[in-house]
Structures are given as C-alpha cells and as structure tokens.
Amino acid sequence: MTLAPLAGAVRLANTAAWLAIATPLALLLYDLPAGRLGANPIEEITLRSGMTAFALLAASLAITPLRKLAASTTSARQSAPWIAPWRRRLGLSSFAYACLHAATWFVLDHQLDSSAMLEDIAERRFATAGMAAFACLCVLAATSSRAAVKRLGGPTWRRIHRLAYAAGVAAGLHFLWLSKGEQLLPWAMALLVGLLLVTRVVRAQQKS
Amino acid sequence: MLIRSPKPLHPRESEVTDHDAWLSRRLFLKKGVAGALAASTGGAGVLLAGCETTAVTARNSDGKLELGIVKPNKSYLLPDTITEKAAATTYNNFYEMGVLKSDPRENAHLLKTAPWSVRVHGMVDKPADYQLEDFIAPHQLEERIYRLRCVEAWSMVIPWVGFPMADLIGRAQPTSKARFVKFTTLLDPSMLPGQRTPVLDWPYVEALELKEALHPLTLLTVGMYGEVLPNQNGAPLRLVVPWKYGYKSIKSIVDIEFTDHRPVPSWTRAAPNEYPFYSNVNPSVNHPRWSQARERRITNIPRGLDAIGALLEPKIETLMFNGYPEVAELYRGMDMTRLF
Numbered sequence: 001m002t003l004a005p006l007a008g009a010v011r012l013a014n015t016a017a018w019l020a021i022a023t024p025l026a027l028l029l030y031d032l033p034a035g036r037l038g039a040n041p042i043e044e045i046t047l048r049s050g051m052t053a054f055a056l057l058a059a060s061l062a063i064t065p066l067r068k069l070a071a072s073t074t075s076a077r078q079s080a081p082w083i084a085p086w087r088r089r090l091g092l093s094s095f096a097y098a099c100l101h102a103a104t105w106f107v108l109d110h111q112l113d114s115s116a117m118l119e120d121i122a123e124r125r126f127a128t129a130g131m132a133a134f135a136c137l138c139v140l141a142a143t144s145s146r147a148a149v150k151r152l153g154g155p156t157w158r159r160i161h162r163l164a165y166a167a168g169v170a171a172g173l174h175f176l177w178l179s180k181g182e183q184l185l186p187w188a189m190a191l192l193v194g195l196l197l198v199t200r201v202v203r204a205q206q207k208s
Numbered sequence: 209m210l211i212r213s214p215k216p217l218h219p220r221e222s223e224v225t226d227h228d229a230w231l232s233r234r235l236f237l238k239k240g241v242a243g244a245l246a247a248s249t250g251g252a253g254v255l256l257a258g259c260e261t262t263a264v265t266a267r268n269s270d271g272k273l274e275l276g277i278v279k280p281n282k283s284y285l286l287p288d289t290i291t292e293k294a295a296a297t298t299y300n301n302f303y304e305m306g307v308l309k310s311d312p313r314e315n316a317h318l319l320k321t322a323p324w325s326v327r328v329h330g331m332v333d334k335p336a337d338y339q340l341e342d343f344i345a346p347h348q349l350e351e352r353i354y355r356l357r358c359v360e361a362w363s364m365v366i367p368w369v370g371f372p373m374a375d376l377i378g379r380a381q382p383t384s385k386a387r388f389v390k391f392t393t394l395l396d397p398s399m400l401p402g403q404r405t406p407v408l409d410w411p412y413v414e415a416l417e418l419k420e421a422l423h424p425l426t427l428l429t430v431g432m433y434g435e436v437l438p439n440q441n442g443a444p445l446r447l448v449v450p451w452k453y454g455y456k457s458i459k460s461i462v463d464i465e466f467t468d469h470r471p472v473p474s475w476t477r478a479a480p481n482e483y484p485f486y487s488n489v490n491p492s493v494n495h496p497r498w499s500q501a502r503e504r505r506i507t508n509i510p511r512g513l514d515a516i517g518a519l520l521e522p523k524i525e526t527l528m529f530n531g532y533p534e535v536a537e538l539y540r541g542m543d544m545t546r547l548f
C-alpha cells in the first residue's frame with residue numbers, strides 16, 4: 001500500500017480547501033469598492049465575517065467525527081492523514097474571520113468607544129455571548145502551536161482545547177440571540193453545534 | 209376633527225427654493241404643464257379647467273397607479289442630506305419578503321398591487337371597502353421629507369408622498385368610543401414569500417392610539433421620491449410615523465380598524481420588552497438589543513474610495529422622538545424611559 005499516487009490528489013484537495021476558506025475574504029475585498037456590500041457595508045461585513053467564522057468553527061469541530069467515520073471504512077482510511085491537520089487549520093481560519101468580525105465591531109461600528117462597547121458586552125446578551133466565543137477562540141489560537149502542545153503537555157492541552165466546543169456553543173447563542181423573530185438559520189447552526197457536542201460526549205464516554 | 213398647522217422644523221431657505229425648482233421641474237416632465245403650474249403656485253388652483261384628471265391619483269390603462277398632483281409641504285423639510293433612492297430601495301426590512309436587507313428588493317416583483325382594496329371599519333360612522341384609487345382620490349397628496357429611524361440603529365432621510373392620516377380619520381368618522389387604530393398588512397404567502405416561514409405571527413399588525421394617528425405628522429403614504437412606492441418599500445399603501453421606530457410604519461396595508469381596546473402589534477407580541485406598543489424613538493432607553501443613543505445615517509450605496517470612507521464614518525446622535533419634539537405633548541405625564 002503506497003501513498004504516492006495519492007500525494008497529488010491531496011495537494012489538490014488542500015489547495016481547493018484553502019481557496020474555499022479565502023473566498024469570503026476575497027469577495028469582501030472585491031465587493032466593497034464595487035458597491036456590492038449595499039447601503040450599509042459595515043453591517044454586511046459584520047454579517048459575512050460572523051457567518052464565515054461560525055461555519056469554519058463548526059467545520060473544525062466536525063473533523064474528528066469525520067475522521068472516525070473515515071477510519072471505519074478501509075478504503076478511506078488513507079485519507080485520515082490528510083484530514084487530520086484541518087482541525088487546526090479550520091480552527092485558525094475561524095479565528096481569523098472572528099478577528100475581522102470583532103475588529104469591524106470594535107473599530108468601525110463603535111470607533112473604539114470603550115464605554116459603549118463595555119455597555120454592550122455587559123448588558124446585551126448577544127454581545128456577551130459573542131465576546132465569550134471570541135475569548136475562547138483567542139485562547140485556542142494562542143495555544144495552537146506544536147510548541148504550546150509540548151509546553152502544556154498533552155492532557156492539559158487537550159483539556160484547554162475543549163474550549164472549541166464552548167466557543168461553538170457561545171457562537172450559537174450569539175447568533176440565536178441576535179436574530180430577530182423566529183429564523184431558521186440560527187437554529188440550524190445551533191443544532192449542528194449541538195450534534196457535534198453530543199458526538200464528542202459520546203466519544204468521551206466510549207473511551208472511559 | 210382637529211387639524212393643526214404643523215410647526216416648521218428646520219427649513220433652510222436655500223433648500224426650499226431648490227426643492228421647489230426640482231419638484232416643479234420633475235412634475236413638468238411627468239405631468240406636463242398643468243402639474244408644473246400647480247406646483248409653482250403651491251398647489252393652489254389645481255383644478256384648472258380641463259386639468260382635473262391630473263389632480264387625483266388614478267390607474268392608467270395598464271392598471272398602474274399614477275399619482276395625482278403632489279404639493280411639497282414646506283413645513284416638513286430637513287437640513288439633512290436626502291438618502292439616495294438606490295439605497296432606500298435596496299436596503300429594507302420587510303420580513304414578508306425575507307429577512308435579509310436585500311431580500312425585499314429581490315422578491316418585490318412577486319407582489320401584485322393592482323387591484324388592491326383597503327377596508328376601513330370598526331368603530332366608525334363611515335365604514336367602507338375601497339379600491340385603492342378611490343381610497344386615495346379625495347385626498348390632496350403632499351411630499352414631506354422625514355427621518356426614518358430603524359430600531360437597529362440606522363436611519364435614512366426620505367421624501368414621502370402621501371396624505372395625513374388625520375384626513376382619512378375625518379372621512380371615516382370614528383365614533384366616540386374609538387381609541388386605537390389597528391393596521392393590517394396583506395396576508396398572501398404567494399405574493400409575500402416571507403410569510404411561508406413563521407418569523408412572525410402573520411399577518412403583520414401595527415397600531416396607534418387614535419390621538420397619535422390624528423397627529424399631523426402621521427402620514428398615509430403612497431409614494432416616495434416623487435413616484436409610486438416601490439413594492440419593497442410597502443406598496444401600494446403604508447404608514448409613516450416618523451417619531452417611532454420603523455417597524456411601526458406598517459407596509460402594504462389592506463385593513464384599517466378603529467377599536468376601543470389596544471391591539472397587540474406583531475413585534476410587540478414577539479418580544480414585548482424589545483418592541484413595546486409606543487416604540488417612540490428615545491436615545492435614553494436602555495434597549496435590550498441595541499444601544500439607541502446613536503444611529504448610522506445611510507445616505508447612499510458607497511462605491512470605490514467612498515466605500516472606504518463610509519466604513520470610517522462615525523454614527524450620529526439619535527434625537528428624542530427622532531427630532532420631532534412636537535409629539536411630546538401626546539405623552540405628557542408618561543414615563544418615556546419605560547413606555548418608550
């Protein structure tokens with residue numbers, strides 16, 4: 001069994017994945033001067049970056065369940081080494097879009113007015129949840145390097161990185177709480193995060 | 209019936225003349241000489257012999273609504289920059305047409321506004337089912353420039369075309385028991401696809417106290433920017449209540465009922481602590497969702513370098529009652545930070 005014929009396909013798939021991740025940013029940069037962000041570009045940037053950050057976070061959380069699924073079929077087992085690094089890559093990509101999202105809010109929306117931002121975070125639950133999700137992603141990003149894994153030691157690092165699920169739950173609440181009326185999309189996203197959390201808990205119980 | 213002449217807000221001499229010239233030019237193009245004459249004489253002597261047909265709103269042979277003569281009302285000019293029509297017609301909250309700001313524009317073609325009937329009923333001496341053109345015909349249309357403040361902390365400045373709600377109330381003659389006016393939007397998911405999902409409890413309902421509806425600022429609106437309302441802006445008939453958050457200005461109205469008990473508006477039903485009955489624009493209210501102290505003024509669809517500039521534009525201060533302090537008398541003695 002040789003991986004050589006697969007190497008080209010893997011490279012291609014990796015490139016495609018990176019392009020997909022970069023597309024929302026490229027579209028933002030293209031659409032802004034073209035006037036395609038509409039009459040309220042700050043809002044549009046906030047919505048697109050938030051949605052992308054959330055989708056990438058969910059994708060990152062889905063990597064481990066997908067690997068387990070792949071491992072259960074012999075032919076796909078070979079793809080596991082390809083998939084594995086994407087948990088970290090997707091997580092960091094989510095963090096990048098979350099930074100854009102948060103920076104849009106801090107700098108463009110609030111013009112760094114700290115009292116107004118603190119008021120929002122303290123008194124408006126959607127902002128509290130958003131900030132909590134962002135804080136989790138910051139910790140995850142700061143401890144994402146191989147050096148950090150070594151320094152912290154595997155068990156501690158793994159415990160810290162359960163924060164990815166906390167970020168998912170907080171982002172889900174954030175989205176639910178900021179949408180007006182009864183909308184489908186935030187519920188669908190919350191459901192997805194809920195399912196991923198359940199599979200994680202089930203896996204933990206199977207191990208113990 | 210109580211008709212007060214409204215206090216002028218902050219009209220600027222230059223704007224008054226500019227606007228007049230602009231409007232009469234436009235009317236000249238649209239309606240020919242009769243319209244231009246009427247506009248340049250401030251609407252007086254509208255019914256010049258042979259010109260009656262242009263005086264009232266009617267449907268043309270294609271069934272399209274054509275506005276009658278529109279007088280600019282100089283008491284309602286603003287120093288603010290008027291929002292470009294392209295922005296006001298592509299950035300809309302109209303959940304019957306979808307929850308994204310761009311959805312109403314995209315789904316607008318589904319709404320058929322001809323024929324359109326409006327029912328006026330309840331505690332009135334003159335209930336009636338009107339065809340839209342008959343509903344509008346007896347009223348003098350006027351243009352007013354109002355600020356529109358959305359609860360999501362953005363705002364626009366829009367030249368509306370309509371007639372005072374008070375004029376309709378005069379026509380309907382509410383009985384002494386009537387205390388509220390309830391408005392209802394068309395319920396038809398084939399034309400309003402947003403109604404296929406239960407975002408709100410359809411049909412959309414809004415309501416005012418009768419004395420609010422009588423206030424000279426309250427406008428029954430059939431047009432904007434000198435033309436018939438685009439569908440995404442609530443064609444063919446909407447309310448504009450400029451001192452309240454935008455959702456009070458209900459769109460695509462088919463039913464107006466006078467009643468003695470306070471109706472529950474759709475958003476109030478969905479979240480009473482966020483969208484209470486009065487919903488007067490009030491920067492000092494600690495709103496659970498958005499700070500209402502400031503607002504983002506939307507003037508156009510920025511492009512090129514302008515788009516970068518727009519990103520750096522700060523918000524502006526929100527004014528009590530959206531800058532219409534004359535309505536304060538309606539709420540004397542009420543705690544406006546609770547009952548905002």
Ligand code: HEM
Nearest residue numbers: 046047050051053054098102105130131133134171175178
């Ligand atoms: C610093 C913390 C954060 C703040 C202050 C914040 C604030 C906001 C605001 C103001 C909106 C737009 C609300 C609107 O215009 O209706 C929004 C939307 C959103 N945010 Fe955040 N956010 C934060 C962090 C996050 C994070 C970390 C995520 C995801 C991982 C996220 C996901 C979303 C999503 C999915 C939306 C809705 C997008 C849509 O409706 O299409 N946010 N956020």
